[in-house]
Amino acid sequence: MAHGEGTAVTRVVVTGATGRIGGQVARLLAAAPEVELRLVGRSLHRAPQLEGVEAVRADFSDAAACREAFAGADALLLVSAGEAADRLAQHRTAIDAAVDAGVGHVVYTSFLGAGPEAGFTLARDHGATEQMLRDSGLAWTFLRDSFYADVLLDFAGEERVIRGPGGTGRCAFVSRRDVAEVAARILREAGPWAGRSLDLTGPVSVSLAEAVLLMTRARGEEYEFVDETLTEARASRASYDAPDWQVEAWISTYTAIASGELDVVSDDVEQVLGRAPLSVEESVTDPL
Template sequence: MRIVVTGASGKVGGEVARLLHGAPGITLRLVGRSLERLPALEGVEQAQAGFGDADACAAAFDGADVLLLVSAGEADDRLDQHRTAIDAAARAGVGHVVYTSFLGASDDAGFTLARDHGATEEMLRDSGMAWTFLRDSFYADVLLDFAGDDRVIRGPGGTGRCAFVARRDVAEVAARILRDPAPCAGRALDLTGPVAVSLAEAALLMTRATGEEYEYVDETMAEARASRAPYGAPDWQVEAWISTYTAIRDGELDLVSRHVEEVLGRAPRSLEEAVADPL
């Protein structure tokens, strides 16, 4: 079996590559925009391709029985990138695509970037290839980035709850499915942590896990826009960042799924475990 992993220079894709490295009966090919950033794993093929380059993608995906399509980073042309990569995968004869999507992906999702995921899922449904969607909740590990150096999470999340998932669990689920994709063909798996918590509760759990004081500040919408203005990001991106919190506030991420346990045979990592040992 030939498995191709995109986004292999990133955290999830890189961990998937390490988990699959050396597995019997597998030929592994890692794909990234920069070969220098790919994990240096002995005996593993490497290919350079960005999702915007159809020919490079087709060459990188050629011969793949199963492809891990890690979603492109935030960009105003992300859907175009996904469309190019999916068309290239179909042209290259890929048998099965495992796509890292988002919980509640749809064209009317409150988290605006989840709308891109919903559209990408539709592309894959229409592609003629077998598919599996990994609908990840927000990563627990990313809460550390949200908090920053001052260890304060700021946003209009109110008292809404989210079952934050550990990146390591997402990578383990992906690696397991890539090795045997058929049982999950045509399925959308919701990947969550074991319990839904508010952002204030998350800050308390992060404090307990790390021994450093974290807190949550519930911003108004005006405060959220003002606190993000210094980054100079385009309006669509600022709205996406803020919608991270409003989607939680509005209950769209208040879902606990058993799909991680179903695939891995164990409970998902807790938020405390994820932030104590982040990927």
């Protein structure tokens, strides 16, 4: 691990370094001379190759590997595990490892409105993980991200059609770049943000019909939103042969928007970064 001379060093460990958020946080922190950085991931060949930065292979289900990877961390970015039936068990193992390793502060990537009643089913896992961290004795900051604006491109796919039961509900989609920049800023100096839950949203709330118009304008190619019924949504996802809980999670992405519970615009991105968050148009023009 490398750092500049004559500066107070903050030892930061970034999990999920092979993913888009974790990888971007790593790139941002690698440029900070006061940060001593360690990357953690499962498939390290997909992690950013950063000169002088240590990379360690560890899986959230491997307590011993996590303890070793987290050792000495003043701040840990805990990027939530991918969709999996045992996701909460993975988070429990990682949090226990962080306690055992003496981690100073955990920054956790959560979700807007996380809790047991959340319409987006995976946000219930986030709420349970937040409670684990509250109960752990660790210092924490929760980044409660809205849906990522960049992911709208994935939803649309090659056909450039977003299909789902989203109705006329609105969501302030947030740029992955903003989430990564907020995380990097807090990891460098976590103290002022201890015990805070930050709602990370875009600057304006839009419906999916409005979002595809913004995408069309920004990218110069036509996008469409098809508002499905629940029956249609299940039928159009049947070909993926995914387990029921996962299909319900995918569909709840749209029903959570339709319900209005994600019609939230926060100034927390601006509070941390000192600038307005990126728009949907900016996010899809230069996606992370």
